[in-house]
Structures are given as C-alpha cells and as structure tokens.
C-alpha cells in the first residue's frame with residue numbers, strides 16, 4: 001500500500017515506542033533526567049495533551065497524489081519543517097553524542113540547534129551536514145567572555161538561539177531523588193576549553209535583560225538571533241521591538257517552571273502578534289507528525305523536538321525523524337493538504353470543555 005511503502009522498524013512504529021525502547025536501555029538517573037521535569041510535571045503533561053484538544057478538519061476530494069513537505073529555515077531548504085531542539089549532553093545516551101544526532105539530521109535534511117552544553121564540539125557536529133541549517137543555543141553566562149567564546153566557535157551556524165527561560169534550573173525532583181551526577185570524564189567542549197566545570201562563570205547570568213543583551217550580541221555577532229522560551233504576548237512584542245529575527249514558543253519541554261500553559265495554547269495567543277513581523281517556531285510536546293501539522297495550522301513556520309531525538313539515540317535518531325515525516329505526510333494526504341503552505345487554521349477546530357467543537 002502506498003503509505004506503507006517506506007518501511008520502518010516493526011518494533012518502533014511511533015515516538016512512544018522509541019521512548020519505551022530508550023527508557024529500558026538507559027540507567028534510571030539519566031532516563032528520569034530526560035523523561036521528567038520539575039515538581040508535578042503539570043506542564044510536561046499539558047504540552048502533550050494540548051495537541052489532543054485540537055482536532056483536524058479534513059478537506060475532501062483534493063488531489064494528494066503528490067505531497068510536498070519541504071520548507072525552509074534561515075533561508076535554507078529543509079525536507080520538512082522540523083528541527084532538533086538544543087538538548088544537553090547527548091553522550092549520556094550514546095558515545096557518539098551530538099555527532100550521531102547531527103548525522104541523523106543531515107541524513108534526513110532537517111535543521112539542528114546545538115546546546116551550549118553539547119558533549120561534542122560544534123565543529124565536529126556541524127561537519128556531518130554541509131547542507132542543513134544549524135544554529136547554536138546559548139545562555140548568557142556569568143562570565144561574558146565564556147559566552148562570547150562559545151559564539152566564536154559557531155562552526156557554520158546560521159543563528160544563535162538565546163534561551164530566555166532558564167535564569168535558574170527548574171526544581172526537578174528526580175535529580176534530587178536519584179542524586180543526579182555527571183560522569184567524571186564528561187566535558188562541554190564549547191564552553192569549557194578555557195574554563196573549569198567548577199568555575200562559577202559557567203552558570204547562567206540570572207541578571208540578564210534583553211534591552212542590554214541583544215545590542216551586546218548584535219555588536220559581537222552577525223548571525224540571526226532568535227529567542228527560545230517565549231511564553232507571553234508582551235514578550236513577543238518586546239522581541240519585535242528589539243528587532244529579533246525569530247522566536248521559539250517553548251517551555252523547555254515542561255522542564256523549567258511547572259504550571260505554565262502548553263506551548264500550543266501559547267502559540268495560538270501569540271501568532272496573531274508575530275505573523276509577518278518575526279519568524280515563529282514552537283517546541284515542547286511534539287510526539288507525532290499530526291502534532292506538527294497542528295502547530296503549522298496555528299501559524300508556526302517551524303517545529304522542534306527535544307526528547308524524541310534524545311530517545312532516538314538509544315535506537316536511531318534517523319528512525320525517529322523518519323517516523324515523524326511519514327506521519328506528517330499521511331496527515332497531509334488525509335487532510336487534503338498538498339504542501340506545507342496549504343496547512344492553515346481552516347484545518348483545525350478546538351474541543352471546548354463543554355464538548356462542542358469551535359472553529360479557530
């Protein structure tokens with residue numbers, strides 16, 4: 001059958017299978033670090049549940065013999081509008097670390113954002129993919145020289161993603177309970193080549209403010225600057241005022257402040273302000289190709305995955321990405337969308353608490 005032509009692994013048919021595989025393979029301390037979040041995990045669960053509240057309204061009798069999922073990010077073509085969010089320390093899950101993840105992004109033609117806390121150098125990771133768009137996530141660290149050092153080693157990246165939701169780390173109970181610690185030989189080559197893991201300078205600058213930081217970054221970089229971790233309409237307006245190139249609506253996958261709303265709901269609120277003024281992307285809770293289509297219908301131009309890629313390190317990151325692409329293609333065919341630009345808000349309704357479907 002046409003939809004089944006692209007054979008996947010029968011043991012891992014969806015991202016949930018990938019999660020199960022990774023979860024039995026990883027030591028509990030790292031499994032819980034990846035899978036969980038802070039306090040009661042309210043936001044983590046709501047991120048996923050929000051995708052279920054939005055319902056797809058298929059258009060009938062559209063010729064879907066040919067489906068084009070291609071899109072672009074930072075002016076570079078990608079096979080579909082998905083990228084890898086920055087996630088720290090891939091070597092905890094696989095000895096090849098970010099080089100393995102990057103290889104999978106390159107093989108499938110999608111974008112990748114590297115974490116400041118990557119366990120491979122930016123240069124080694126980006127050497128895997130000459131044609132895909134890379135970006136580097138950065139936190140403003142207490143020692144601005146280390147922050148700049150990180151930027152300087154950008155290795156062909158097209159953008160900087162400034163994380164703005166981590167003045168401190170969220171209270172993750174699993175890390176206390178499991179007495180989380182890093183292997184003694186773990187390094188962060190992109191921030192620590194001239195500093196020690198024990199130096200206070202490598203931790204976040206909780207006093208950072210955008211009015212001062214963005215001009216400082218512009219003076220020191222000619223890359224696009226995106227904000228990652230925006231959750232309010234007034235902060236979207238501030239980002240536009242400061243001339244940011246893009247925004248990622250993100251709550252860090254429900255790993256920082258527990259109790260913030262699902263990113264899909266925040267996207268719905270913020271998209272009317274952002275559209276046409278600043279690029280708008282989303283992450284947190286994406287587990288299926290249909291989730292991607294819902295975010296696009298709410299006016300995101302790009303989606304990112306965090307945990308799904310990390311789970312892939314146990315069984316195959318490429319497999320995880322292919323699963324999402326296959327599901328997006330099937331969703332588009334069944335919904336009557338021939339290309340990414342066909343996906344708009346007319347394809348979604350939202351299920352209200354009274355059980356009635358409402359148009360957006």
Ligand SMILES: Cc1cc2nc3c(=O)[nH]c(=O)nc-3n(C[C@H](O)[C@H](O)[C@H](O)COP(=O)(O)O)c2cc1C
Pocket residue numbers: 033034047085086087088115116117137163228250251252253254255283284285286304305306307308310
């Ligand atoms: C294990 C792990 C490590 C992460 N490390 C970082 C990081 O170093 N910098 C950052 O900005 N976000 C980090 N994030 C957040 C991701 O970039 C992303 O926002 C989140 O994972 C998206 O949600 P999802 O996991 O539900 O897809 C991390 C997430 C996970 C799961």
Ligand SMILES: CCCCCCC(=O)C(=O)O
Pocket residue numbers: 088117166252255
């Ligand atoms: C001091 C190392 C901190 C790495 C934090 C990575 C991250 O953002 C996460 O969500 O975990």
